[in-house]
Amino acid sequence: MLDPKVLRADPRAVAENLARRGFVFDAAAYAELEAERKAVQSAAESLQAQRNTLSRRIGEARQQGENAAELMAQVSELGDQLKSRQAALASIRQKLDAWLVGVPNLLDSEVPDGKDPKDNLELRRWGEPADLDFEPLDHVQLGERWGLIDTQQAAAMSGARFSVLQGELALLHRALTQFMLDVHTRRHGYQECYVPYLVNAASLEGTGQLPKFREDLFALDGEEHFLIPTAEVPLTNLLRDTILEAPDLPWKKLAHTPCFRAEAGSYGMDTRGLIRQHQFEKVELVLAVRPEESEAALEELTLHAEAILKELGLPYRVVSLCGGDMGFAAARTYDLEVWLPSQKTYREISSCSNFRDFQARRVKARFRPGPGEAPQLLHTLNGSGLAVGRTLVAVLENRQCEDGSVRIPECLEPWMDGVTRLGAAE
């Protein structure tokens, strides 16, 4: 949620900023509604103040045994006026709130202009795509070659966009997860959390998935609960209504969870393989920092995610998302894109964002700068470190050999039970 004070102070600047992401903000209409709110609120509050004083006097008069009938008559008159003002105020408030929760975050000034992914700005590349002297297979072909991936059975039991992994492939999937968890907890200082996979609507509002992106979610028992689309939701909601003390910062948490996405509106996109599934695993990093530290924290967070790709020896690039491609709650986002030989292109494998105080305001996540000082909103950030399914795809495709076997990255050795090459047994 945007700071209402900023909105009031300079609605036109807000409108200009939001226009960069293709969002139309009607500053004039907002200002009008806001002015109305102010007038009605002042009127209502002064009536309340009158009622309070008179009521107090009634109490005093009674205690002294005086007759308070006249005072009571006065307050009764106020009552009706008050009720109508309060009702008016409530309805304006509701309108304003409904509006406000639908307004995306302001973009950082560094966010590149642009409408779609083509306009994203490449910041850097790491690693060289292998120069293969054979035609690479894609990950589905590789998996099927060894009988370790089964999309038919998955489709039969669940439908499209699900998959079954078996044997060494399932082991590799688990090894990747363990590897990521260990690197981030031991080397990067995140605390691991086990969190609910079902959350309520309020939690999703806190992080910005609701109310606008309902169609991307899976709902259960009549919208009482939703399957989490990312661990960002439960992790960020750990901060709800809390005030962290200065020594608790930076606050760094991590969780490995399944993620569930309805993928509405992606018909026909990435229908093959593991790239776009209704269910996938992800190791998610979330941090909360002092406002002045969030820019640096985004750089660091991105490096944490990059570290995984480097260790796995997967070529990638970092892009800064342009205004039109940015998510609803983010002020700035860096995507990590890994090289996929079969597609001869870089594909998103991680997304690292600075939300500034946008989420913090919604979940009331604050910190106390010093003892006795007033609490301030935190800045929150999160990034995938990484999406496990897509990492699996990248490992398969980038480390394949001509015979279709796949060299397992050395860093995964502790979890691979002696398997160094997928398909070597044949």
Place this chain on the structure above:
RNA sequence: GGAGAGGUGGCUGAGUGGCUGAAAGCGCUCCCCUGCUAAGGGAGUAUGGGCUGAUACCCCAUCGAGGGUUCGAAUCCCUCCCUCUCCGCCA
């Protein structure tokens, strides 16, 4: 799922209709005293909103949430949520 108890400030915990935004204690901050340590004394210490040049006053709201009764509600009534205890069930 059944029965019961309960949800008050950073914490513990008073408070059954009016001067209680909330006693007391703890914690925390500042000051004083004490030649160290320990102890002692004093003051302060919720959040959001309105107003404002103001993080000063003043005003409004908030004692799990939402409704209601009343001139007036932390206190009474209704609905919901959550927590705890016992029983049942269960990985």
